[in-house]
Amino acid sequence: MTEIHRFGNIVSPITCHAWNKDRTQIALSPNNHEVHIYHRSGSEWKLLDTLNQHDLRVMGIDWAPNTNRIVTCAADRNAYVWTQDKENKWKPTLVLLRINRAATCVKWSPLENKFAVGSGARLISVCYFESENDWWVSKHIKKPIRSTVTCLDWHPNNVLLAAGSTDFKVRVFSAYIKDIEKTPEATPWGSKMPLGQLMVEFVNSEGGGGWVHSVSFCPDGNKVCWVAHDSSINMADATAGSVVHKLRTEYLPFLSCTWINNKSVIAAGHSCIPIMYSVDGNGQPIFVAKLDASQKKESGGLSAMRMFHSLDKQARVETSDTNLDSIHQNAITCLCIHSGTREKVLKISTSGADGQLVIWDLNTLERSIQNMRID
Amino acid sequence: MAKNTSSSAFRKIDIDQYSEDNFKEDETDSGVAVGPDENEVNSLLQKGKIVDALKMVLNNAPFGIKNPQIKENAFNLTLRVLLAIKPSQIEEMVNSLDMDMLDTLMKYVYKGFEYPSEGSSMHLLLWHEKIYNVGGVGCIVRVLSDTRRV
16 A cells, blocks of 8 residues: 655655665655654654754755664755764764765765765765774765766665766766775776766756756666656666667656666656656666556535635635645655665655655555556 | 845856856857758648648757857748648647657747747647647646757
């Protein structure tokens, strides 16, 4: 079943969310400078802790499952790594990002020994822990990024990093830190990987095509998928010459995308509905199914009561129904894998500007939605 | 100080000119394409091959060309083709186009709204409705997000 959750009396948008390892706790930001940690018991959510260290809006949260550390970044140009002390209180450590613009996104690497932060300073900070000095330091990837980095994703080999930017391009970089790791093995993206090496650069479309909103490596790391503000979903395969295959959709732009296995992607955004796409034999993305098949519910009750209800809730006099016929009532801004492995995702979670968190069970949906096949 | 706070003149100062590595658009002027051939389109129109004329102007739209004269000629020609098509034929025409052409067509429709002539907007609204039925909101979003103007 599709589960719908709300957190206490939060009505503000959820900027982003991240799960702990066993999915009993969630870290989310209610569109301000705070990060809230909730614990789930049954269908109830209990506020465990508030991470209150940032001065400006939190832009990214990531929770490393195995080392149980949270990293947050915000528009105040800072990132903090949070660790739990003996009383289970979260304690921050400042990371030296050395940037002069907002930090926009953050992702732990698969091995959790480093993380990358994208920023408005047209660079990516790759951060790792320097045990000699006992703090987190960063190295910069600068060239040839020409505008704000909006999204990041790590290749499963813990070295390559995909970055989407507002200069309408997607790039794959090497984020190899020689102080802390062994020389990486060659991949279809290339064999020489010093830090900052540009492996490949994709232009979103000849006509610019708007900001890149989200980028994702597929589980085997050979394909990359991204969504941009021209309502498109794009794929490129390193083993097939890195040719960009683009599908222009009839929906509003997607804001987030993730692979659920080596063949299928789920994307969600301004249309408020997660949509599944898969890659055909030629590498072209094709539409599979909408995950949200809800029909508009007829809200019962007398019209006078409905009028006062809408007057009360939305300060509107007319009774016109403003509900969308989807579960999310506003743009979906964040999409995470909830359960399963990267090769076979079982559930995904979405959160958005309507303050809801929705957990989608892909197996039940596959049975109930026509034409939806997950390989 | 207090007197000046309502002044917004400072917003018009181009601060980026002082930055050495400010963002520059990719140079898109290819200088090769010259837009659709007017004579050919006219002859197609006279022969009644309206679909071919429409495809011709859409496939040869002068993207990325800086010369405003070429753009204006292409726009006027396209508008003439659009207005020459009867309202009853629009749906059939739209269905015969692929997504790339629909995007270009939608750009011309919006440009037509921008520079209206007698009775043109009413006709273009019909076009807009039919294109929207096929291309959805994505088509409109691409008019807004694309930097290649017609």
